[in-house]
Amino acid sequence: xxxxxxxxxxxxxxxxxxxxxxxxxxxxxxxxxxxxxxxxxxxxxxxxxxxxxxxxxxxxxxxxxxxxxxxxxxxxxxxxxxxxxxxxxxxxxxxxxxxxxxxxxxxxxxxxxxxxxxxxxxxxxxxxxxxxxxxxxxxxxxxxxxxxxxxxxxxxxxxxxxxxxxxxxxxxxxxxxxxxxxxxxxxxxxxxxxxxxxxxxxxxxxxxxxxxxxxxxxxxxxxxxxxxxxxxxxxxxxxxxxxxxxxxxxxxxxxxxxxxxxxxxxxxxxxxxxxxxxxxxxxxxxxxxxxxxxxxxxxxxxxxxxxxxxxxxxxxxxxxxxxxxxxxxxxxxxxxxxxxxxxxxxxxxxxxxxxxxxxxxxxxxxxxxxxxxxxxxxxxxxxxxxxxxxxxxxxxxxxxxxxxxxxxxxxxxxxxxxxxxxxxxxxxxxxxxxxxxxxxxxxxxxxxxxxxxxxxxxxxxxxxxxxx
Numbered sequence: 001x002x003x004x005x006x007x008x009x010x011x012x013x014x015x016x017x018x019x020x021x022x023x024x025x026x027x028x029x030x031x032x033x034x035x036x037x038x039x040x041x042x043x044x045x046x047x048x049x050x051x052x053x054x055x056x057x058x059x060x061x062x063x064x065x066x067x068x069x070x071x072x073x074x075x076x077x078x079x080x081x082x083x084x085x086x087x088x089x090x091x092x093x094x095x096x097x098x099x100x101x102x103x104x105x106x107x108x109x110x111x112x113x114x115x116x117x118x119x120x121x122x123x124x125x126x127x128x129x130x131x132x133x134x135x136x137x138x139x140x141x142x143x144x145x146x147x148x149x150x151x152x153x154x155x156x157x158x159x160x161x162x163x164x165x166x167x168x169x170x171x172x173x174x175x176x177x178x179x180x181x182x183x184x185x186x187x188x189x190x191x192x193x194x195x196x197x198x199x200x201x202x203x204x205x206x207x208x209x210x211x212x213x214x215x216x217x218x219x220x221x222x223x224x225x226x227x228x229x230x231x232x233x234x235x236x237x238x239x240x241x242x243x244x245x246x247x248x249x250x251x252x253x254x255x256x257x258x259x260x261x262x263x264x265x266x267x268x269x270x271x272x273x274x275x276x277x278x279x280x281x282x283x284x285x286x287x288x289x290x291x292x293x294x295x296x297x298x299x300x301x302x303x304x305x306x307x308x309x310x311x312x313x314x315x316x317x318x319x320x321x322x323x324x325x326x327x328x329x330x331x332x333x334x335x336x337x338x339x340x341x342x343x344x345x346x347x348x349x350x351x352x353x354x355x356x357x358x359x360x361x362x363x364x365x366x367x368x369x370x371x372x373x374x375x376x377x378x379x380x381x382x383x384x385x386x387x388x389x390x391x392x393x394x395x396x397x398x399x400x401x402x403x404x405x406x407x408x409x410x411x412x413x414x415x416x417x418x419x420x421x422x423x424x425x426x427x428x429x430x431x432x433x434x435x436x437x438x439x440x441x442x443x444x445x446x447x448x449x450x451x452x453x454x455x456x457x458x459x460x461x462x463x464x465x466x467x468x
Contacts, residue, residue: 004036004057011083012054017076033070094166141180141206149213158184175447176397190216194223209234214270231403231411237275239392246423250437251378255354263287263331268338274307288315291324336366345371387435398450406455407465415457422453
């Protein structure tokens with residue numbers, strides 16, 4: 001069973017007999033059921049009955065139900081209700097729209113809306129570039145998904161994708177001050193997604209593609225990049241890749257190795273796997289091997305198209321065959337962007353000494369860190385309950401903040417490399433250690449540093465829009 005965690009926490013409202021020992025029997029039962037009690041709050045006293053709220057960490061919904069049942073078995077205890085704290089957090093959605101200017105009187109209304117707003121509209125009509133000055137476009141991002149690859153849940157559709165996109169919008173606002181909007185499209189056609197995003201472009205300063213399955217995500221991103229003059233960024237690809245590179249730069253320092261002398265094995269040839277291979281290649285990594293469900297990818301294995309054609313032509317130059325396990329023999333780095341249980345501790349043991357393992361499948365990694373802690377020198381996951389969390393929130397808020405501030409018309413490979421450098425630099429030489437190669441997601445300096453680096457890169461590459 002997974003460890004109890006806050007995402008599966010519940011608040012159990014119970015009635016207890018107002019007698020010595022009743023609360024102790026309840027807490028003992030919860031503990032024996034594997035629940036981790038966070039807090040106990042008094043709600044009210046009703047004569048011989050006391051009503052309390054007991055907040056408990058559970059491992060999953062079935063575990064929460066088991067805890068409830070064990071509580072109900074305790075003499076003198078009646079469970080009134082069980083509240084899922086995560087579901088409660090999402091009641092009515094997690095974001096809202098707030099006005100920036102007050103509307104206190106007739107003057108305010110006349111300037112914010114009619115008749116004054118007509119002057120602003122005419123200014124934009126006569127000078128279209130001023131839309132980036134006088135509207136929300138200057139600070140807005142559309143988070144676009146078709147719900148075809150949501151988290152690790154698969155194709156659950158656009159309605160079920162909304163909570164995830166709302167959460168992403170919260171992160172944009174919290175870490176970069178960007179107004180982001182969830183746009184979940186009811187279509188499975190890449191052409192329709194492209195057309196919809198192209199049609200809504202006037203409102204937005206950037207497009208963040210999210211949770212769109214491969215290979216459609218590649219087609220959609222490339223088409224939109226060619227048609228729009230605002231930044232387009234598929235975070236599942238490039239956000240993951242940027243943070244992986246940042247962590248690898250620091251991990252290489254820990255094990256005293258150079259990127260150009262490393263062999264990296266990537267498990268997973270989907271959106272994140274392809275992007276990781278590309279950015280590591282651009283960063284000068286020595287040898288890259290990528291595996292899909294059929295084994296290692298190499299030129300001639302089969303008739304590849306699209307993103308996998310690039311992998312076949314640009315990685316595994318020695319045309320090695322076999323699966324991930326065989327590829328790990330003598331390798332320096334493992335990057336897992338696939339699924340749970342892909343490799344074993346025995347596989348990791350065949351790697352070079354002081355190996356680096358990034359097992360990023362969520363919620364269950366390709367190999368659990370506690371199984372290899374005495375084997376690998378540096379271990380990272382996508383989880384928050386282990387050291388070295390590879391989390392895209394270290395990347396996308398700052399990348400878009402920098403792109404918007406610079407009025408960039410695209411996000412280039414140079415901007416991504418600059419972002420990775422800024423993230424890795426957020427861990428000082430004094431702080432660097434095997435358990436700290438990537439900054440905390442709550443380090444408020446990261447987004448600012450990434451934004452500054454990205455803006456400078458955009459300006460250096462001459463892809464910024466001039467508003468004068």
